[in-house]
Structure formats: C-alpha cells, structure tokens
Amino acid sequence: MKFPHDFLFGAASASFQIEGAWDEDGKGITNWDVFSKIPGKTFEGTNGDVAIDHYHRYKEDIKLMAEMGLESYRFSISWARILPTGDGEVNVKGLEFYNNVINECLNYGIVPFVTLYHWDLPLTLEQDGGWTNKRTAEAFVKYAEICFRAFGDRVKHWITFNETVMFCGLGYLKGAHPPGIQNDENKYFQATHYVFYAHAKAVEVYKALNHYGEIGITHVFLPAYSIDDKHENVLAARHANEYETFWYYDPILNGEYPAYVVEQLKERGWTPSWTEEELDTLKRNAGKNDFIGLNYYQPIRVKKYLEAVSNMEHSRETSTLAPGNPSFDGFYRTVKMEDKTYTKWGWEISPQGFLDGLHMLKERYGDIKMYVTENGLGDEDPIIDGEIVDVPRIKYIEEHLKVIKRAINEGIHLKGYYAWSVIDLLSWLNGYKKQYGFIYVDHHDQLNRKKKLSFHWYKHIIETRGEEL
Numbered sequence: 001m002k003f004p005h006d007f008l009f010g011a012a013s014a015s016f017q018i019e020g021a022w023d024e025d026g027k028g029i030t031n032w033d034v035f036s037k038i039p040g041k042t043f044e045g046t047n048g049d050v051a052i053d054h055y056h057r058y059k060e061d062i063k064l065m066a067e068m069g070l071e072s073y074r075f076s077i078s079w080a081r082i083l084p085t086g087d088g089e090v091n092v093k094g095l096e097f098y099n100n101v102i103n104e105c106l107n108y109g110i111v112p113f114v115t116l117y118h119w120d121l122p123l124t125l126e127q128d129g130g131w132t133n134k135r136t137a138e139a140f141v142k143y144a145e146i147c148f149r150a151f152g153d154r155v156k157h158w159i160t161f162n163e164t165v166m167f168c169g170l171g172y173l174k175g176a177h178p179p180g181i182q183n184d185e186n187k188y189f190q191a192t193h194y195v196f197y198a199h200a201k202a203v204e205v206y207k208a209l210n211h212y213g214e215i216g217i218t219h220v221f222l223p224a225y226s227i228d229d230k231h232e233n234v235l236a237a238r239h240a241n242e243y244e245t246f247w248y249y250d251p252i253l254n255g256e257y258p259a260y261v262v263e264q265l266k267e268r269g270w271t272p273s274w275t276e277e278e279l280d281t282l283k284r285n286a287g288k289n290d291f292i293g294l295n296y297y298q299p300i301r302v303k304k305y306l307e308a309v310s311n312m313e314h315s316r317e318t319s320t321l322a323p324g325n326p327s328f329d330g331f332y333r334t335v336k337m338e339d340k341t342y343t344k345w346g347w348e349i350s351p352q353g354f355l356d357g358l359h360m361l362k363e364r365y366g367d368i369k370m371y372v373t374e375n376g377l378g379d380e381d382p383i384i385d386g387e388i389v390d391v392p393r394i395k396y397i398e399e400h401l402k403v404i405k406r407a408i409n410e411g412i413h414l415k416g417y418y419a420w421s422v423i424d425l426l427s428w429l430n431g432y433k434k435q436y437g438f439i440y441v442d443h444h445d446q447l448n449r450k451k452k453l454s455f456h457w458y459k460h461i462i463e464t465r466g467e468e469l
C-alpha cells in the first residue's frame, strides 16, 4: 500500500547551518556568528562563516533536490538577513535572496515549507536579553509579518519556531548555546513563555492576512518511558513528559500550561512574569494552529534520580542528548538500556517509541494535523571506493517510514515527512563530523556535492510513494 496521495515527502535544513555568507549583502550579525567564535564552544572551532556556501550555491542544491524528486523542502529564513538589527529597517537584499530560493523551488515544483526561527537571533536582540525580554517576542511578530507579506503569495506552509526546548534549554540551563547561561531556571521558563507568546501573536497576524496557507510550530518530540514498572520510575516518566513535552505542546494546542508544571514552578519560585494579556493571547489563538511539527529522533528511558543537582557543571558533551544525564531539576535521569540499539552519538533507535508516542499525543491533543519535520540518522558515513555508502541511514529512515505508514493506518493525522537533513551541513555542537544528509559535501574539495546511496534510495521511495515499505 502506498502513502496517501497528499502526504509530502520532504527534507530539511536551517539557515545558519548551510548558508555561510555570514556578513554579506547587508545581513546583520547573529548570536551564533559571535557564539561560534568563542573558543571551546563548538566542535573543532567550526562556525557558520561559510558553512556549505548554500547562499551562493542554492541553485545547484535545489537542482539536486529536484533530481531526488523531493516534493517539499523545509528551510529556515535568517532573521538578520531580513531585519539586520532585529526590529529596525528591512534589508532588501535579504528579501531578494529568499525570493530567489522560493522561486527556484517552485520552478521545480518543490513545495517550500518555511521555518521563521531556527536559532540564529539578531545580535542586538540577544544583547538586550534575548528571549527573556518581551521586546524580542514583539520583534519576532514584526519580522514574521514582513515575511508573510513578502513571501506569503508563494509560501503556504509556515513554522514559527524550531525546537524551543533546545535553544532555551541549551541557552539558559546547559549553557551550550547562546547566551551560554547555565542553571538559570527563571530565565529558562521566562524565555519559553515569550516564545509561545510570540508564536500565538504570529499565528493571529497570519490568519488575519487571509493567505489561506497553514501555520504551526515545530517541537522536539521526546516521549519518555519508565525503565520498569516501579512506581517511582513511572512517576519519573510522567515528570519528564510534563516538563519536556506538555510544557511545550499544551500552551500551543490547548492554550494553557500544564497544571502539574505550573504548580511546581510556583513552589520553586520559577513562575514566569506573565500577564493576563499574554495568557489570553495563548488561549485565544490555540485553536488557530493548523498543525504541529514533530522532530523525532529518539525516546528517553528514565528512572527516578535521588541527588541534588543545583549548579551542575555542564559542557558541550553533556548537552548532546545522549543518555546518562540527570534532568535539570534532578527529578529523573536518562538511562542507556542494554536491550536497545543506539547511534554513534548515543541516541536510541526506536521507531516503536515514535509510534507509542504518537498515540500519546493523539490522546492528549486530538486530531491535530502533524508533520514529521525532522527525522534522520546522524552518522559518520562510510566511503567505499569513493562512494558514500550510508546504508545505516537508509535502514533508519526505512524503519521510521514504516512506522509512520502504520500510524496513519491507525488514525494518526500525519501529512508529511521531512528527513533531517537534505544535505550534509554544519552541526551546532558536532561541526561537520555528524552527517545527516542525502547529499555529501566534500570539505576537502571545494565543498563539492555528491549524491549518497541514500539519495538514490529516497528518490525511489518518493517515486513509488513508499509502496514497498
């Protein structure tokens, strides 16, 4: 049986990770332009100055996507190319670049699926408190409206934010992302709240424009499962799901925060300084979301943790989501299980964990449309006689597509799959070592592109609409 005719087979990227041209054509400086140049912050000192030079090679890259038969391309816009100072004057050359990318996609019949924020924040806003300052939320809404008006005649699929838990958690708890703050729970929860507020306002603005497209948000999907049936470990899994999933999905889809977390924040003095107007904005716009984007890579296996963790010392290594670390509040820790399989970076490979988690989401949020906006295998791809033979990636994606097809047959409202990533690109914490792409980039030979084995495999899957899976 084939995937439904309206199911989109896609692949994804992000501006900072592919574009380069960090200071070209009027682009403003971003938080990552600065943070990635602080010694020790990134793997082998990699930064986005050149990345894979997509800014100059986007026509070649999109042509390769068309050769793969890609139906949709998810990419992000760099805010600082559009508004170099975050909320000041528009940079026309920034609009021009993304108009060119969008038009190139449409020339090949590739559906553009645009992420407005994938972690690269204009530096002026970061320096003024970043997401802990309401100014940033208001600036985001201005930026979003400029993009809706500039591209909305051709872009009909919009994602406001990518993985809020990552840029807020790594920014204010682990310190592995800008602004590099560790263990500041107040800033962390405040930042997440202003992101949700900015999202709700942007949805309201988009709907008022009557562009007849769709808008949503992309969250990490990290379903937590207890390592066994012990009551304390089952409670630990509930706690993990409340803080890592429901805290993120409830304010978007239900328009209010999960009571379990709100109560505990009150007890611990971590409640954001939210206003009635902000909370009402969440409530008023929750029903206007057209979809939720899920970035699924792995579940987490948790057990109760019994030690105080205040002022833990974090590092890039403890921020890679590999199991073994305690939660920020010390309530649980993740566990590497003997009977599971893991990637080279210690992420569990569990298509079943995804299927079980999808049913958990449907139970809590109903029939909301969902896209898998990221899924893929980070690996060091084997090269045999000059060919990139990334069989593990083919197996990983194949198993997850099989589960997605099964989920659809079990009534889960899934409408598309975007592999991370369309092309090998710069990883925030892993430089160019952790590859995800269908297309190889040769950093030893002028960033030349080369089709991997998975490129030809995914092309076949798209052509046959996954009938054999």
Ligand SMILES: C[C@@]1(C(=O)O)OC[C@H]2O[C@@H](O)[C@H](O)[C@@H](O)[C@H]2O1
Binding pocket: 014, 017, 162, 163, 295, 297, 374, 378, 420, 426, 427, 428, 429, 430, 434
């Ligand atoms: C942490 C990590 C990784 O490097 O494996 O997770 C998978 C993928 O998620 C994306 O949203 C990030 O933009 C991309 O860089 C990747 O980041």
